[in-house]
Amino acid sequence: RLAPVEPGPLAGRHVLVTSGPTHEPIDPVRYIANRSSGKQGHAIAAAAARAGARVTLVCGPVNLPDPAGVTVRPVETARQMLAAVEAALPADAAIFAAAVADWRAAREAGEKMKKDGGAIPALALTENPDILATIAHDPARRPRLVVGFAAETENVVGYAQAKRARKGCDWIVANDVSPRSGIVGGVMGGDENQVHLITETGVEHWPTASKSDVAERLVARIAAALGPLE
Ligand code: CTP
Ligand code: CA
Secondary structure, X not given: OOOOOOOOOOOOOEEEEEEOEOOEEEEXXXXXXXXXXXXXXXXXXXXXXXXXXXXXXXXXXXXXXXXXXXXXXEOOOHHHHHHHHHHHXXXXXXXXXXXXXXXXXXXXXOOOOOOOOOOOOOOOEEEOOOHHHHHHOOOOOOOOEXXXXXXXXXXXXXXXXXXXXXXXOOEEEEEEOOOOOOOOOOOOOOOEEOEEEEEOOEXXXXXXXXXHHHHXXXXXXXXXXXXXXX
């Protein structure tokens, strides 16, 4: 006889995760992007699913397989990501791991821009919506636990603490994405991460670990914070 399967610590919960970069079109063949691989966000979605949660992963363009047992909502732009997040709510917890492009082209050219021997085009930018701040500051839609990320290249903990307050999230997972971080191959695109967890009670410095181990540890903390199902 098989032993009964233990329900995971997130059984009965809906967990929303954003992951990857966004691509912001300039014209039909060009876009603004960043170096995010999506590895950390995807690892969090996978770990939450292993812990028994129903997981929705809203992800920008990545070269990763869909994590097992996760509902994936692929998007391209920040505005599409916000719409997909809004459509996926309500959730018990949301982890905003995506590297959302801060700016997009103010006007998207309908046809490929040509050199035409003329002046070099000026690229006018406009700000994208802040998905995390939008959801965290909306009491009607806010998941009980909202976790943001902060990728910094200097003053990592200081900037991340300011970000936690400004964005209205419960926790911030902060990491150093500078080439000086000491992570072999770099954090962005690499398989390891060294993070600082900033909560309402202070800062925890986690050791360098695989993105998968960081995800497991974060998911365990999320399950503990949510507590048992009513
Ligand atoms: N974020 C978001 N929508 C945006 C920008 C950021 O949801 N338009 C989220 C990210 O997913 C992350 C957190 O906000 O969880 C912090 O992102 P970050 O880029 O570090 O913060 P910014 O406020 O954009 O500040 P800056 O890039 O100037 O450091
Ligand atoms: Ca940003």
